[in-house]
Amino acid sequence: MINFQYARANDVADAVRMIATDPTAKFIAGGTNLIDLMKEDVERPSGLIDISRLPLKGVEETSDGGVRIGALVPNSDLAWHPLIEQRYPLLRNAILAGASQQLRNMASTGGNLLQRTRCAYFYDIATPCNKREPGSGCSAIGGINRIHAILGTSESCIATHPSDMCVALAALDAKVHVTGPAGERVLAFTDFHRLPDSSPQTDTNLHPNELITAVELPAKGFPANYSYLKIRDRLSYAFALVSIAAAMELEGGTIGEARLALGGVAHKPWRDSAAESALRGQPANQTTFEQAADILLRDARGYEHNTFKIDLARRGIVRTLTQAAQATPQSQSDKKIR
Amino acid sequence: MVCHDGNWAPGLGISRREVLTGTVALGAIGSGRPSYADETQRPATALRQDNQVSKSMTLYIGTPTSRVDGRAKVTGEAKYAGEFNTSGLAYSSVVESTIPKGRIVRIDTSDALRVEGVLDVLTHENRPRMAGTDQAWKDDVAPEEGSPFRPLYDDKIMFSGQPIALVLAEEWEIARYAASLVRVEYEKQAFVTDLYQQRDQAFVVKKPDKPHGDAGRAFAAAAVRHEAEYFIPTEHHNPMELFASTAVWDGDDKLTVYDKTQGVQNVQRYLCSVFNKKSDDLRVISPYVGGAFGAGLRPQYEAVLAVLGALALERSVRLVLTRRQMYGLGHRPATIERLALGAKADGTLDAVTHEAIAVTSQFEDFSRNDTGWAALLYKSANAKYVHRLARLDVPTSCDMRAPGAAPGVYALESAMDELAVALKIDPVELRLRCYSDRDQNEGVPYTSKQLRECYRQGAVAFGWDKRSAEPRSMRDGSELVGWGMATGVWEALQMPAAARIVLTANGHAEVSCAASDIGTGTYTILAQVAADMLGLPIENISIKLGDSSLPQAPVEGGSWMAASASHAVATTAQEVRGELLALAKAMKGSPLADAKFEDTMLADGKVVSKQDASRAVSITDAMRHGAVDRIEKEKTNSFPDDSSHARNTHSAVFAEVKVDEQLGVIRVTRVVSATAAGRILNTKTAHSQIMGGVVWGIGMALHEETVFDHRFGRIMNANIAEYHVPVNADVQDIKVVFVDEPDTIINPLGIKGLGEIGIVGVAAAIANAVYHATGKRVRDLPITLDKLQRST
Ligand SMILES: Cc1cc2nc3c(=O)[nH]c(=O)nc-3n(C[C@H](O)[C@H](O)[C@H](O)COP(=O)(O)OP(=O)(O)OC[C@H]3O[C@@H](n4cnc5c(N)ncnc54)[C@H](O)[C@@H]3O)c2cc1C
Numbered sequence A: 001m002i003n004f005q006y007a008r009a010n011d012v013a014d015a016v017r018m019i020a021t022d023p024t025a026k027f028i029a030g031g032t033n034l035i036d037l038m039k040e041d042v043e044r045p046s047g048l049i050d051i052s053r054l055p056l057k058g059v060e061e062t063s064d065g066g067v068r069i070g071a072l073v074p075n076s077d078l079a080w081h082p083l084i085e086q087r088y089p090l091l092r093n094a095i096l097a098g099a100s101q102q103l104r105n106m107a108s109t110g111g112n113l114l115q116r117t118r119c120a121y122f123y124d125i126a127t128p129c130n131k132r133e134p135g136s137g138c139s140a141i142g143g144i145n146r147i148h149a150i151l152g153t154s155e156s157c158i159a160t161h162p163s164d165m166c167v168a169l170a171a172l173d174a175k176v177h178v179t180g181p182a183g184e185r186v187l188a189f190t191d192f193h194r195l196p197d198s199s200p201q202t203d204t205n206l207h208p209n210e211l212i213t214a215v216e217l218p219a220k221g222f223p224a225n226y227s228y229l230k231i232r233d234r235l236s237y238a239f240a241l242v243s244i245a246a247a248m249e250l251e252g253g254t255i256g257e258a259r260l261a262l263g264g265v266a267h268k269p270w271r272d273s274a275a276e277s278a279l280r281g282q283p284a285n286q287t288t289f290e291q292a293a294d295i296l297l298r299d300a301r302g303y304e305h306n307t308f309k310i311d312l313a314r315r316g317i318v319r320t321l322t323q324a325a326q327a328t329p330q331s332q333s334d335k336k337i338r
Numbered sequence B: 001m002v003c004h005d006g007n008w009a010p011g012l013g014i015s016r017r018e019v020l021t022g023t024v025a026l027g028a029i030g031s032g033r034p035s036y037a038d039e040t041q042r043p044a045t046a047l048r049q050d051n052q053v054s055k056s057m058t059l060y061i062g063t064p065t066s067r068v069d070g071r072a073k074v075t076g077e078a079k080y081a082g083e084f085n086t087s088g089l090a091y092s093s094v095v096e097s098t099i100p101k102g103r104i105v106r107i108d109t110s111d112a113l114r115v116e117g118v119l120d121v122l123t124h125e126n127r128p129r130m131a132g133t134d135q136a137w138k139d140d141v142a143p144e145e146g147s148p149f150r151p152l153y154d155d156k157i158m159f160s161g162q163p164i165a166l167v168l169a170e171e172w173e174i175a176r177y178a179a180s181l182v183r184v185e186y187e188k189q190a191f192v193t194d195l196y197q198q199r200d201q202a203f204v205v206k207k208p209d210k211p212h213g214d215a216g217r218a219f220a221a222a223a224v225r226h227e228a229e230y231f232i233p234t235e236h237h238n239p240m241e242l243f244a245s246t247a248v249w250d251g252d253d254k255l256t257v258y259d260k261t262q263g264v265q266n267v268q269r270y271l272c273s274v275f276n277k278k279s280d281d282l283r284v285i286s287p288y289v290g291g292a293f294g295a296g297l298r299p300q301y302e303a304v305l306a307v308l309g310a311l312a313l314e315r316s317v318r319l320v321l322t323r324r325q326m327y328g329l330g331h332r333p334a335t336i337e338r339l340a341l342g343a344k345a346d347g348t349l350d351a352v353t354h355e356a357i358a359v360t361s362q363f364e365d366f367s368r369n370d371t372g373w374a375a376l377l378y379k380s381a382n383a384k385y386v387h388r389l390a391r392l393d394v395p396t397s398c399d400m401r402a403p404g405a406a407p408g409v410y411a412l413e414s415a416m417d418e419l420a421v422a423l424k425i426d427p428v429e430l431r432l433r434c435y436s437d438r439d440q441n442e443g444v445p446y447t448s449k450q451l452r453e454c455y456r457q458g459a460v461a462f463g464w465d466k467r468s469a470e471p472r473s474m475r476d477g478s479e480l481v482g483w484g485m486a487t488g489v490w491e492a493l494q495m496p497a498a499a500r501i502v503l504t505a506n507g508h509a510e511v512s513c514a515a516s517d518i519g520t521g522t523y524t525i526l527a528q529v530a531a532d533m534l535g536l537p538i539e540n541i542s543i544k545l546g547d548s549s550l551p552q553a554p555v556e557g558g559s560w561m562a563a564s565a566s567h568a569v570a571t572t573a574q575e576v577r578g579e580l581l582a583l584a585k586a587m588k589g590s591p592l593a594d595a596k597f598e599d600t601m602l603a604d605g606k607v608v609s610k611q612d613a614s615r616a617v618s619i620t621d622a623m624r625h626g627a628v629d630r631i632e633k634e635k636t637n638s639f640p641d642d643s644s645h646a647r648n649t650h651s652a653v654f655a656e657v658k659v660d661e662q663l664g665v666i667r668v669t670r671v672v673s674a675t676a677a678g679r680i681l682n683t684k685t686a687h688s689q690i691m692g693g694v695v696w697g698i699g700m701a702l703h704e705e706t707v708f709d710h711r712f713g714r715i716m717n718a719n720i721a722e723y724h725v726p727v728n729a730d731v732q733d734i735k736v737v738f739v740d741e742p743d744t745i746i747n748p749l750g751i752k753g754l755g756e757i758g759i760v761g762v763a764a765a766i767a768n769a770v771y772h773a774t775g776k777r778v779r780d781l782p783i784t785l786d787k788l789q790r791s792t
């Protein structure tokens, strides 16, 4: 861990100004990811700009019936916020599937979006890793890759994005509000994270000098038919091998609007419009769900240790869609899979 | 006595406040005192009296006494090795090798030395002198064969994560930063960290198991055969407390070392030998240990490096390892276990072959008994056991809870389950048909063996009779239900240990012994034994442990500390009684004037005649009359040297799993462990020990695995986010049943110890349950859901 400067930002403008003057500095919110990476010498920022006291902690209704979540709202507060509980239970469940109570208390909304991959080589500076050190090679290809991606991989990197919360945000069509030297802009959630292609060092389309200020949810929250299912190596406190966020509107037995997003399978929360189209207008049954799963996984490709994820994802998708259709969402406290 | 922070004494012994906690709990328990079906199991103190004298007398042994050190631990008053402070303390940080094998060609510390606040950087090139012979580096429990690892000794790299430099600084943060600036140039050499790649080069080591008959031929001729290979990966102990050492420079080349260890005297002798110091000049203290599980049996490198730093600076130095660095210490070796069982159609065994190939380092031969457990459990006319070691470029493996047995019995008990399936015999029934009343390695009976009762009581508690034998035949909605069982077995060893008792005329006693309490409850059971033996209330007893200057104790391991230290205390208490009796007799008109030693006891603060409770003299009166204000005695325990009996603890473990049929997610919903381990000194701490063992067994079955990338020879999950152990959600209903096991042969108190038996058999019971649920046999641990998807 290197020595670093520490400074606290007082407001958004202040934070943006500070990062502009020192591009090698980093924002720190809850610190639950950044500090770990600094201890391992993976991140070596010259300075930390503490944004944890910025007034970005509100969860408020927007004029068009959605909800705007401040970038510094802790994950736990968000999960237990009445607006989220009632209107976006998918998001709440995804958050509660992640990490531990202690970590969720510290973790911020913005930080969760920007948490980095759990690829072991990324964490071990004694091994090559294109994401950490562009051009050094990808150790996971041909190495230990049990937790790695099966979709959207590249020759350069097969890492996954580890977040649970982001899978729900992707499914819910959230938007990300950011502020930089050039002012504010808004990114669609599905455009926020990137695929690795030839530059895996860049996780997102956020510019290094931009601050996330809020995440906005549209009005549609699917409070009746939704489920978040996380499949992992122990029953709690482990990153997803595969996770599935499913939400739909049902008219009779027929699916109206439908959403399906996967975690643990790609460099970003994975959504596939073709798979969702295959659900829309169809009867909510096993055959429909299997078709959607097959479409979503049509280009899936396994590596030495993670091929099992393809079949696991297929079964998981069907199961989660069934849970959503039956309005029996997966409980995050009772670990029995419904 | 060192007293840098002014208050270490309460942390070392037990302050009155802490003891009161025990009393409160005892009071609360009073009415709920366990009842004993069999009078012989009544928690009497055999050394003391045969017939009870005073009904009101409190007997602590056998009761669920709360930890006497519990309050100190939860309030933070208890101090650990990395928490002792002293003025002028310097901090240090280790630089580890990133390659597994080779030589350091150049080590450039100039950038590190330039950092403000850095005091020095020690490497093999500039460190203070250390011993140069293997003998000097052998600690009490080092493997017989090999050259112990010497940190910072020379330019040789023997494993990834090896310490190669120590940065000393005014602040820990500075040391850690400077450590990242040390640049190392290596000459890399070919290496191997994969057991499977090296199995053919494995060599045979001699073990105490005694093969008999011709297992190969009997197997070939057997009516029913089962043969398979099982695999246990490398596992790390991951105690909560990081390994740490605070070496306090006392001036004049004298040191007091606060170290995380399971044996202060082992570390003290080792450091004195390595640094050529007189034993008076180096003292090792370790009052509390935040878990060690075997990782702290041998002195670890943090103690050597902290002392090196202190010698170099002539100043106190602290070293706390990081979690990643803890993966550069010993581990449970990866092991391949091959079992071949041949049986008659009625289930009786004709042939047992158990072969193990375990990992050791390139420089030491560490091995434990993986094989040979069958000889303790199952009758077979023919048996063959072979233990091999394969050398890899890793640190020397070491003991981890039930070393040898945890992996070996996992394999044996999985194989027995497979045999039961092949024979179409209930798994419990098969074990009863093969039951052995003798240790067939030594050809001797047991001091006691209530394993049949373990099977019976465990089965009843679990509801085993409702099991339907066919795999995949039990369900609960979308989940397949599996019930599996296995046997556990471990040793009941006892070692030489001494205790000192200082009794003062006000009826308080201080009991001291160099033993460590690694969280198992040694403080508490010794307070119970002392209170009963001295006839004093437990709150009048204070216990001092974990200091090399105290009376001799073995390392805390092998489950031998309870029996060993308890008997040291009991033996010394007898001496105290002898002196008290002499004082009482000397009183004018003493009611005990003609009492013989064996006819007396200490109870209710008095020396009492066993025949007539009215003939008694209070301890205080006896001492006052004799003008004695303290009686101090120190004695070593002694056990009969009895080779005509085998000494073991046993258990029967029953597990229920529920497996999601589509997704393969496994939940261990119930475990019953029925344990027979002699007299249970403290049903509360004993329960915790077994429960902890079961939890670890769940981890062994489903979660634990140190993952290597063999291309780099490095561990890829050297942290406890990615190295999985069970979390609360993985631990559901665990029931611990203690089976009465009177043992009048093993030792006077009938104690066997139970630190390790709790884990043995658990992984097999769960693996067998997973098979019963799914019809899939996964023979390589841990059983993760992807393995259930495999076609075979
Ligand atoms: C042991 C462990 C287990 C975990 N398990 C899970 C899990 O199961 N599921 C899961 O989803 N997550 C899990 N997490 C990850 C956790 O959710 C993240 O660490 C957390 O969400 C990060 O939030 P933070 O506020 O602490 O971010 P920080 O660590 O403070 O920051 C992370 C990154 O985001 C940047 N940043 C933070 N806020 C902003 C902002 N407003 N604008 C611009 N940049 C910003 C920082 O510069 C930094 O690069 C786990 C973490 C740990 C340590």
Ligand code: SF4
Pocket (backbone or CB within 6 Å): A117, A119, A120, A121, A122, A128, A129, A130, A131, A132, A137, A138, A139, A140, A141, A156, A157, A158, A159, A200
């Ligand atoms: S998968 Fe990505 S993060 Fe992992 S080693 Fe390869 S490049 Fe690095």
